[in-house]
Amino acid sequence: MSATETGSAATGKSGDRTGAEPAWKRVADDQMRRGAFRRTLPVWGAAFVVLMIMPLLFSSAVGVTIMNQMGISIVFALSYNMLLGQGGMLSFGHAVYFGLGGFLSVHVMNYVEYDGWWLPLPLLPFVGGLFGLAFAVPIGSFSTRRAGTVFAMISLGVGELVAACSIIFVAFFGGEEGVSGDRTMGPPVFGSEFLSEVEVYYLIAGIVLVAALFMYLFSRTPAGRMANAVRDNEERAEFVGYSQRYVRFVSFCASGFFAGMAGGLFAINYEILTEENLNLVTSGWVLLMAFIGGVGFFVGPIVGAIVLTLLQTVLSNHTELWQLYVGILFVLTVMYAPRGLTGLVAMHGPALRTGRLGILARAYGAAVVPLLAFLAGVVLLLEMGNVANQSVVGESEAHVFGLTLDVSTVAPWLVALALAAGGGYALVRLAPRLRDAFARATGQAGAAS
């Protein structure tokens, strides 16, 4: 569509200066108005309200525990996305800054308890952040030289190195038991000594809001914008005066700071840190959160942190295969939704704006039953297979969806197979109609007809 306008575009008209104010002035004003921070204030206000009322909606001990974990994961995943989404740096060792920030926070907690240090608990995450930064500066000074494979390999190496150190330096890392502390020994804040989970929730919620706000603002600064530019085209950035290495270094340090903050929150919430908080599993987990949520959006990692924490806490209560489901979700995201869950929602934006979401709703409605049948069939097969595979003699009952199935009989297998095959077949048949509906709803087909 744009090809038709190339002729006039390249000729360089000198502007429509017919009105009182030149066209470029209008565009500049427009850009500044749309980029203005106050336009995002309603979102931040809404986030504040939601964070405040969540414990009233989910007041159970389990609910608060899960939300605390979500808050920590949100800060951690957002800090990771400063590297991957904003700066184009694929890190396999981000847990280093999370873990080290957390370990040092626990130590500081102990200094408060035993050595009489004065530090109100809400400031501890900032201390953790400074520790994360303190490690990001020396490591970033050499690892940000290149992006891509080189950076990924160095991050992997550093991650392994620190994880290995954590077993060797027992005095600092506490060996296999880790290091534990007591958050309640600091000076009371507004009368709270953070004895209850809910008090900790509000502390975490406050820090989440502050950290997310500053990470968002960072993305709108010259340093943050150039991080995007270097991600897009590092060579071009060099030829407009920016050292790609230094631009990455600044983002890397900021990211290390916020990862350390998340580590400080972890220390407050769990009062213990162990080797597994800075090893490769945790580094991989934060990558999954950011990627499944969607690295191209600021809110992507928040969505990912919420969804994966739910899977980790709720789903793991129901099935021992939960990690398999997370793995499948990740592979499906990489293959079919590289922009993540947020991208799946965002791609419906055009249809929503033109009021044609109804077309899609009908198509999706037709696909709901086959999709559920397919998923149910696959889950049944996996769960029954798991039981059959590791069955002790005489143990042949699988508990799925509240049902008890005997995997030694043929009937449940046939039903599961039928559901999976039937649902899958129906989905394949429906796929062209879904694509067509999507094209019509977003106006891609409408333009042609």
Add this chain to the structure above:
Amino acid sequence: MTAALQMQGVRKSFGPTEIIRGIDLEIPTGERHAIIGPNGAGKSTLFHLISGKYSKTAGRILLNGTEVTELQPYQINRMGLSRSFQITNIFPRLSVFENVRCGLLWSMGYRNSFWRLVDTERALNERAAQILDEIGLLERCDLPAGVLAYAEQRALEIGITIAGGAEVIMLDEPTAGMSHSETEGVVELIRRVTQGRTLVMVEHDMGVVFNLADRISVLVYGEIIATGTPEEVRASKAVQEAYLGAVDAGEGEAH
């Protein structure tokens, strides 16, 4: 007055192959200088050497009298040299507006600051919009640069190159792959935006070269065989033998 750009005995080898074989060239401030030559003569390599993308095997390069031979591209850019690329080289996922704004940031002193917000800086945004107006992309400013049409991307490339206000502008085949009308537009654009600056360009289109350039250097097999005004180069026997002869006949009919 020192020349904007001086090359003294510049050489570049890739392994055993010498691509640039001793270039001595002075380009005075304010001149529009074209480098022409057959494919594989080393024109783009010479550009990469001047702008710091490649290291030099031998020789010196001076920008406004200051040696830049060993400097990195970003350092050379900060000293007032800006270049475009033969293959479009933009920030594809950023908006057109942001492309130009990124081209401005360093030169306007923002460096890597993380305590200022780009959207609140009036001078920065107005300058970016003015440049977009100049290159004719004002109405396309919200599109991701990667979806622009080819000619528009080339115009944006020039916009990013001139944004920083560099005194020496280097354009590598700015009209490559363009239609006749698009080429005319770009020539006018280049003439306008390089007013009062030094321009060094590589170009294959002889119409563009003879139209724009004050002086021309002919590069053949890594050596400059002639430098002079368009008339002098046209008249040069060596050039006709080595390069122009066949092309000139075709050009003569076209004009």
